[in-house]
Amino acid sequence: METKNSALHLIPVPLTGSTTSYLSTESIETAHKITHFIVENAKSARLFLKSINHPTPLQSIEIEIITDKPKENWQWVKSILEKGLDVGILSEAGLPAVADPGNEIVKIAHQNLCKVITHSGPNSMITALMASGMNGQQFIFHGYLPAKKEQLREKLIQIVKSHNYPNFTHIFMETPYRNKQVMEIIFNNVPNSYLLSISANLHTKDEINYCKTIAQWKVFDSSIFLDAPAIFCFTKN
């Protein structure tokens, strides 16, 4: 493919309750020059473009939705790149392609020798890891653990018993309404000596980070975490 020096730009969108102030001047200047975006959510994409005062009228900016058919998405991206224009990729919130859609398009872009350029932004799982005080040299990010009780229980036991990655920090996300149930299953299946940290409302003024042993959590009033968007980290102590 001949991309005439055009590129696919991975641009972070603010997390809920956050601002765009993390974007460097260079990243904002780059985003201002891009008029074609492939996005997870059109509404949040337009809000983002408005928040960075994009100089092109929103109705003149072409927005394509990321679907579960990355090859078709790539055809659209390719058609823009072949005109010598850049394409921006935006997820609904946070970094595109990290625990969010977009990576399949990036993968095809590489196979077509398209230039891929990143822009930095906050990432909840890394922030939660930093806040936990656990091993930040070696860790496993599991995404979402199984939703069903019995499968979650089995998964936790498998992680605790595994000898392959003994001192790694384990990180996972959960949907807020399930926090209470997940905490109960962790308390009942992870040894008392293990450390568990819960970080909620990250990148907002209401951020909370607690790290305790399972034994300490069992006697702690953890109701502050109910229904809050949270990241969990746990590790052998």
Added chain:
Amino acid sequence: METKNSALHLIPVPLTGSTTSYLSTESIETAHKITHFIVENAKSARLFLKSINHPTPLQSIEIEIITDKPKENWQWVKSILEKGLDVGILSEAGLPAVADPGNEIVKIAHQNLCKVITHSGPNSMITALMASGMNGQQFIFHGYLPAKKEQLREKLIQIVKSHNYPNFTHIFMETPYRNKQVMEIIFNNVPNSYLLSISANLHTKDEINYCKTIAQWKVFDSSIFLDAPAIFCFTKN
């Protein structure tokens, strides 16, 4: 411990060649109010404080070095917090406590019920993962893989053969002068069908991100990566 509402702030320092423009106004305002820092490197810490135009004269700012004795470090941190003052923790570059020193102090802080507050900044491994196009929902960060040839070979074979985390992306760092040797060992021990991405000079204008199958890498001139600070990601394709 009674911390009188004081807190331990985890503050990111720019990566080589980068600027502090990622720091939010709120983070800079917070850093301006802190006059006690525990840091990986005093010189880079002073450069950082200068770059954010810290209003207190540098000679009046107390800087303690992070050692391999976290309990002693904590005694210093605790003595400041007990005065009702905040403490900032800075690594040499990047996020403190993530692939950098500081996490042991954070861990003790939590056990002493000290408030831990994070500030966002760029992180090379997450940026490399985003740029790779690989699975960003599930991944393992290995830190540095073994330095010795035979141990590195064994580790790679173990990762490839492991059935516990079949579709996870594997991420590791390497010191620049070892890139050539590491690439050779990967090419010889990871299946041709696997995807390998190499990201170098991240968060600078010279950033490069390539993702190819091992078979494609074998016939690609990868000399651009020699001696560049790089992050490697690989996964089953």
